[in-house]
Amino acid sequence: MIEVHERVFVGNVQCCTPAVGGKAYVHACKNPCHADAVGYTGNLDPRHANYLVLRRGEHLYLNMIDPPVPLFKPESFQAFRDFAAERWNAGRGLVIHCNQGESRAPSLALLFLAKDLGILPDDSFEAARNAFTPLYPRYNPGRGIVTFLTSSWASL
Numbered sequence: 637m638i639e640v641h642e643r644v645f646v647g648n649v650q651c652c653t654p655a656v657g658g659k660a661y662v663h664a665c666k667n668p669c670h671a672d673a674v675g676y677t678g679n680l681d682p683r684h685a686n687y688l689v690l691r692r693g694e695h696l697y698l699n700m701i702d703p704p705v706p707l708f709k710p711e712s713f714q715a716f717r718d719f720a721a722e723r724w725n726a727g728r729g730l731v732i733h734c735n736q737g738e739s740r741a742p743s744l745a746l747l748f749l750a751k752d753l754g755i756l757p758d759d760s761f762e763a764a765r766n767a768f769t770p771l772y773p774r775y776n777p778g779r780g781i782v783t784f785l786t787s788s789w790a791s792l
Contacts, residue, residue, distance in 0.1 A: 637650075637651055637731065637733075638772060638774070640742075640745050640749070640768075640771045640772050641745075641749055641753070641755055641771070643724065643728070643729040643730060644729070644730050644732070644745055644748065644749065645659070645729065645730065645731045645732065646732055646733070646737060646741050646742045646745050646772055647731060647732070647733040647737050647741065648733055648734065648735060648736050648737035648741075649665065649668070649669075649733065649734070649735045649736075649737075650733075651731050651733035652665075652668065652669050652733065657729070658727070658728055658729055659694070659728060659729040659730065659731050660694040660695070660696070660719070660720075660723035660728045660729070660730055660731070661694060661695045661696070661730075661731045661732075661733070662695075662696045662698065662716060662719065662720065662730065662731065662732040662733070662741070662744060663695065663696065663697045663698060663733060664698045664700045664716075664732060664733065664734040664740040664741050664744055665698075665700060665701075665733070665734045665735045665740065666699050666700060666701050667735075669697055670690065670697040670698060670699045670700075673690050673692060673695070673697040674686045674690055674697070674699075680699065686699075687699060688709055688711055688712050688715070689711070689712060689715040691715070691719060694723070694728070696715065696716065696719040698712050698715070698716065699712070700712060700734070700740050702734070702739050702740055702778040702780055702781055703778075703780050704778065704779045704780050705780055705783075706780040706781065706783050706784035707780070708780070708781065708784045708788075710788060710791065710792065713744075713747065713788075713792050714792075716744055716747075716748075717747070717748065717751065717752060717792075720732075720744075720748045720752065721748075721752050724748075724752070724753075730745075730748070732744050732745050732748075737774060738774055738775065738776040738777075739776060739777045739778045739781055740778075740781060742768070742772050742774070742775045742777070743777055743781050743785060745768075745772070746764050746765065746768040746775075747764075747785070747792065749764075749768065750764040750768075751792065756768055760786075760789055761782075761785040761786045761789040762786070764789075765777075
């Protein structure tokens with residue numbers, strides 16, 4: 637787990653733990669976190685109330701995978717931003733993780749730092765990415781999330 641900004645941490649699946657130490661957790665992975673929290677195996681019915689997001693206390697579980705063709709939904713990113721801003725304003729640290737800690741989690745951290753905290757440039761995903769990479773050298777976003785964030789940046 638790496639602190640990319642004061643109280644904002646990015647990590648991998650090893651961060652999928654109970655909330656500890658004044659932190660809130662964003663689990664940006666379908667498996668194992670979202671599936672375990674919601675209680676399903678395989679694929680969840682898209683009509684399920686928690687298909688995209690489940691919030692439980694200091695945890696936000698996002699049903700996210702990172703395929704080459706983007707399947708991301710803006711609602712997932714808005715739920716993340718709402719949760720992150722609320723917990724940040726309450727003085728909590730944010731642990732944002734995905735399976736490998738290379739694509740989804742750092743992309744969410746980048747989004748939060750640019751759009752909500754104003755730490756990174758907000759004029760484009762590319763500008764934010766260029767400023768974020770020195771903070772998190774492991775950043776290796778998948779083609780799908782790059783495509784989604786590039787095309788959706790202004791509306792997120």
